[in-house]
Amino acid sequence: MLPSDHRLPGHALSRLASGGGGADAVRHLAAPQRSKRLLNVVGTMRLAAEAGHPHARVAEHAYDVLAEIEKKSPAAVRGTLAHPAVGAWAARTVRSLEEGGPPPDGQCDPARLGAVAAAAALKSGMPCEVQVPVSGGTIMLPSLGRIDLGGGQDDGLADLVVRADGRVEAGDLCLRPGAGEQRGWRPLRHLRTADAGLRVLVDDLDAFRWSDAAEAGGRLGEPELRTWRASLDAAWTMLRAHHWTIAEETQTLVTVLTPIKGPAQGMNSASSGDLFGTIGMSTPPDGRWLASTFAHEVQHSKLNAIQDMVTLLEPDERDEPNRYYAPWRPDPRPLSGLIQGAYAYLGVAGFWRRQRAQEADLRPHIEFAHWREAAHQVTGTLLDSGLLTTEGERFVGAMRRTLTPWLSEPVPPAAREIARQEAEAHLRTWQAANGSAPVHRL
DSSP states (O other), X not given: OOOOOOOOOHHHHHHHHTTOOHHHHHHHHHHHHHHHHHHHHHHHHHHHHHHTOTTHHHHHHHHHHHHHHHHHOHHHHHHHHTSHHHHHHHHHHHXXXXXXXXXXXXXXXXXXXXHHHHHHHHHHTOOEEEEEEEBTTEEEETTTEEEEOOTTOOSEEEEEEEOTTSOEEETTEEEOGGGOSBTTEEEOEEEEOTXXXXXXXXXXXXXXXXXXXXXXOOOOOHHHHHHHHHHHHHHHHHHHHHOHHHHHHHHHHOOEEEEBOOOSSSOOEEOOTTOTTEEEEOOOSSHHHHHHHXXXXXXXXXXXXXXXXXXXXXXXXXXXXXXXXXXXXXXXXXXXXXXXHHHHHHHHHHHHHXXXXXXXXXXXXXXXXXXXXXXXXXXXXXXXXXXXXXXXXXXXXXXXXXXXXXXXXXXXXXXXXXXXXXXHHHHHHHHHHHOOOOOOOO
């Protein structure tokens, strides 16, 4: 179980910087993320041993089990380690061990590697015996589901046995996770489009499914899950028909959808650097919203992965990290937030640029006019900052070269006027709340 060396080819970086990239470029981003997760998994074991963690031996045994499974079924190990919640657990546990203090939430336990090994064993059909953490009377098998031991089980470690026939023994339970939901077992569920072109896992159980536990949504009921399924199918149909690059990137990158809480009004979506492959979202109202959400959040995921490999920003030594205006946020943002937002809204503007040809009403034109100008404005702020690296200047310059010709594309006058009014109203509200800040004018 050794990570590989990775470099982002110049041609892939150029395509990504222009706002797209397609499946090939995204694969160049996914491979380093797999190695990053493997490094963090190895790090949990080694750092636990160095720190004298009480569960260091448990983690070491689990790692040995994974190594044995990999010899006979590398795909089972690779697929389990690729699950975003495994990456989030490993990254947070490594940070906790490096800092030397108690984990912030009590969940960053190296012994969770036993649950990772058990999940890989189930996928491979190989038997194993491991110890796994119990939290609230439950055991999470990442990418598969959750075992409920009942209220009498104390938190701590439990013995877990995986049999070659797919049975799992834990506490007083004997389960067959492959047989679907049963007493003591709640599986994670898959959504698949009608043409089987897109298949995602809905992770609504794992403690590491989202970066902020306060924002994570709970288990989806069956009616709500049907809404997600219908929206996914409609979004995929739209992407395949009119937004081919977004469809390719979504199919290659997005493996997990995670419910998160929505705002009092409207919907919410987000991405996290530790959860490459996951998009968090509140329940989608329809396929068009979900399609535009993929256009938005895939951009964030791509840029998170790019910045793991390429330094785009110099450290800002000035003590003003949150002083910039972003036309999509109510609060001042640091340059790191600006570049994320500009790249995301480059994708959003591109989505509406193509989508407006498919709809008769003004809203797609309004969205295109609004976000092309907002993203273009912020690329100017970034280029004027003096804090982009050489690679950062090239990257933002490529973004701007994509956006600049879009500014002269015709938009119905009524749509342009509404977009202008919406932009100006946002700036007035922002200035009333935050005061003045550098705003790059077109």
